[in-house]
Amino acid sequence: MVVIDGSLTPRETEAKSLLNRSRSIHRLPNEVLAMVFKFAMPNGSYSYRTHENRPPFNVMLVSTLWRDIVMSTPALWGHIDIRNRSLIETFLLRSRQAALDIDFAGYKSEFRPAPPFNVDQQVVTTDQKTFSNFIEPLLPHLGRWRSLVTRNVAATELHLCLLSPAPNLKCFMMRSRRCNHEDEAPPYNGIPLFAGHTPRLRKLRLNGAYFPLRYSIYTGLTSLELSAIHYAEPVQHPLQNIEQ
Numbered sequence: 001m002v003v004i005d006g007s008l009t010p011r012e013t014e015a016k017s018l019l020n021r022s023r024s025i026h027r028l029p030n031e032v033l034a035m036v037f038k039f040a041m042p043n044g045s046y047s048y049r050t051h052e053n054r055p056p057f058n059v060m061l062v063s064t065l066w067r068d069i070v071m072s073t074p075a076l077w078g079h080i081d082i083r084n085r086s087l088i089e090t091f092l093l094r095s096r097q098a099a100l101d102i103d104f105a106g107y108k109s110e111f112r113p114a115p116p117f118n119v120d121q122q123v124v125t126t127d128q129k130t131f132s133n134f135i136e137p138l139l140p141h142l143g144r145w146r147s148l149v150t151r152n153v154a155a156t157e158l159h160l161c162l163l164s165p166a167p168n169l170k171c172f173m174m175r176s177r178r179c180n181h182e183d184e185a186p187p188y189n190g191i192p193l194f195a196g197h198t199p200r201l202r203k204l205r206l207n208g209a210y211f212p213l214r215y216s217i218y219t220g221l222t223s224l225e226l227s228a229i230h231y232a233e234p235v236q237h238p239l240q241n242i243e244q
Contacts (some may be wrong), residue, residue, distance in 0.1 A: 026065065033066070034073045041079055051084045074098035078146075081105075085134045092141060099168065100144045104134060105151035105175070135161050147171035155209040158193075165197035172201060172217065176208035176228075193217055 025033075040055045051057055056076045060067040070076055077095035080088060081103035131153050138145075142164050150158060154176055196216045204221050208228040211217065213235065218224070226235070 030065075030069050033069050034076070037066075037070065037073070037076055041076065051087060054083075079103065080138065082134060088134075088137050092137070095144075097144065099146035100138070100141060101147045102135075102138060102145055103147075103149045104131060104153065105149045105173075131157060132161065139164065142166050143168060145169050147173075149173045151175045152177050155211060158209075159211075162194055163191045164195055166194040166201075167197060168200055169194070169198050170200050171203040172198075173203075173205040174207065174209045 037055065037059055040059065056070045060070045071094065074094065074096040075098045077091045078098045079101045080091050082105075084091065131150075139161070142162075143166070145166050146168060147170060148166075149171075150173075153174070155174070158174065192215045193211055194217065198217055199220070201217055202221055203223040204217060205223075205225040206227070206229065207225075210229050210231075213231070
């Protein structure tokens with residue numbers, strides 16, 4: 001596949017376009033190419049590359065056809081992470097009504113390959129202001145969130161931002177800055193995390209992040225992982241709610 005360079009002359013561009021169209025890959029239906037592009041979306045192997053060197057942007061540079069496919073496939077714009085936070089509005093616009101994977105940790109929300117949660121790795125330095133600026137434009141679209149992954153954000157900080165329902169959230173993974181316990185529970189003033197409405201949540205992983213066990217986020221799960229949290233209350237209750 002020949003990459004089209006914007007500095008080429010019109011004649012050179014046309015010649016390379018003709019060569020691209022002669023490749024067997026261009027015989028594939030656009031729908032198949034869109035599915036292939038989804039497998040190239042951000043993962044741990046290039047989490048720290050700049051956005052122009054990661055999909056979907058680098059895929060768009062290959063050919064006019066590929067650019068058109070990327071631009072017309074909302075699902076390719078659903079992964080929003082801390083590295084592309086300056087382009088959040090672009091991703092929200094181009095993703096249309098597609099599901100959103102929100103990643104404030106530095107690797108893909110669905111964790112393919114599996115995330116090194118127990119292994120030290122370089123992370124982007126974050127603070128409350130950075131997180132607030134990142135999450136604020138995403139809150140009006142909370143109904144589209146499919147997954148949320150955070151790192152180095154305290155439970156109290158996160159809780160203050162997420163007091164609205166997340167009806168389509170399926171995966172929530174959070175690693176706090178340090179061990180957390182019941183004495184440091186978020187001051188929710190009667191409003192639980194996600195307003196107590198996460199009916200599709202199935203995977204929950206909390207590391208150092210305490211949320212009261214009475215919260216509905218522990219209900220209906222198929223996968224639960226709790227670590228570096230000190231509980232004064234019995235932990236058997238959420239375990240009983242996990243679906244078999």
